[in-house]
Amino acid sequence: MDNAPIRAAEFFAGIGLVRTALERVKGAQVQVVWANDIKQAKHDAYAANFPDAEDHFKVRDIRLVEAADLPDGIELATSSFPCIDLSLAGNRRGLVGDQSGMFWEFARVLEGMSPRPAVVLLENVHGFATSHGGQDLAAALTRLSELGYSLDVLAIDARHFVPQSRPRMFIVGIEKDKLPPQAHNGVPPLSDARPAWVQAVHAKHRQTLGMHFIDLPQLPEGPQDLEGFVETDASPELWWGDDRVEAFVRSLSDIQKARFERLLSDDVVSYRTAYRRTRQGVSVWELRKDAIAGCLRTTGGGSSKQALVRVGKGSRAVRWMTPREYANLMGAHDYKLLAGTPNQQLFGFGDAVVVDVIEWIGNNYLLPVLRPDSALRKE
Template structure:
């Protein structure tokens, strides 16, 4: 069981999920003294991993600032991936679960002088373009009004793991770092440049080291490392239906991989095209983005190919944990769908660690 160091900077973790952000922060020497989420199933997994004591179950709208620990250095918010309004639905920041964002702002406002010196908001990349940029501009202004200067980064978990998972990170700091003027970069792509050029927004660019290149392999190795686990491979009738649903391009890809001498693994999603369910298999040795699995279309299948044969099964919770950089996570007796949903709604551990080590801790030290 992980424990926070008593003398380390402490963080408040909103929308904590099962605590993957906490693991990444801890690895960088930042503790978590308070966590909140509204789903009992996630609290169960969180407390199995970290123990009971500081996970507060309930709606963030009912969180009172007076009940929070004081002298914290960071407020981390991993907004729910089911929060489609943040990603571009018609309602924008005023609808759906995105109202939770304004409750997050309310709590920070109510903290007053006890407000953490830094904040991080993690969300899907679509937040950067939804409503022509109005949503992210509103979020930045909300942080500006609380005294934070803001930086915006896009980091894909694929730079650390065989898992395609790009995410936006809005980093706010009361103390503005020495800034850099730069053009397009992998962390701040050109479509984010308008944010820094907008004179109504208070922003900065923290100088950062080069982030690792995107991985192109690794999923087959990840699956092979857990080859001894008991899994349920589909029967021939189900595999035939899978094969029959493939498009001509997908079918050709499958045949070529099946003919290889070495065994490889690919991931596949079920799509609906023109009212017909079809399967689409990734061409590379990288897993597709884990999702909040509430139905079959959100679950990812694993396809084993090579030596003249093909087998198919659902991805396991342990594989999902490994794809999020949490291979040692204590799954205990968590139900399969409970675990799949939890990991699909989480943030990748090594991304949090990289951000904390290269951005948050250095700025905390300079502060």
């Protein structure tokens, strides 16, 4: 069994970046045998990268999915359920919202599976932890506990792996009768993957729900700039004209403009990213202080798209970021951009997980639990 592929189901699969990450896990083969999403465009992007998708990817509302639809022998179920009702930028309806409420549908399918997956991995925004004063997270943890899972919570910012600020929380559930020897009870020590607010979640629920934690290595430092992630050979036609660049600069606040002018006078050319915001009813641009990207978002409109600024040596240029740059910033440098419009591609990446983060969790958490002997050989 230890040499057998880990059979996985990918709920809310999107364009397949969870699968991309799991297939990079060293020491054991992870085989996605079932995946679903409601959007045809995401299926098409997935299928362009994974030709076997036609055999297992179901374009279906999860409310129409039954446990009997899934194949037998699934050991790992992943769920990146919608974040819009949990995000601080969303409507904050929480798990009663039409989108984030799909967690309950995932749990319903999970309940009907026999046997259930030994491990589940859920991903969402940090707002999940504070939604309705923490009640939504408590309700989700309670439901998973009722299904027989011992639970762990992690918080990982993708900036440890790629030059993008993208904090996300993860819930790892392990069937209580399959907890490995390295699983600890109690409150985990403070670490970069378990900050104080994660400790507080463990402290609050460890007595009532059965929480555990597993020791993890320190997260890497991560790149500090966009070098290697920007398309330096992008078409010149993508760069904005002088009038549009001048309007960009005029919209900057005094503090932002001073930052821009300092970069402009530098003797090196650097890249920065910028978002368009609405401040007191006026649309303005804001330039990041550091040299990494802001959190990529789903492109529902111009304000959610991220612009790239190239500035230095007295030269300035601005354009929208490209789908390839979005892919690179999501850790998917080799992802094939063969399906969908550019805006659909941007949307797919903005709605996805960072490959390197899932790969790190896979190598340091999932593999040691599901294939301990393979994990030891890898070391």
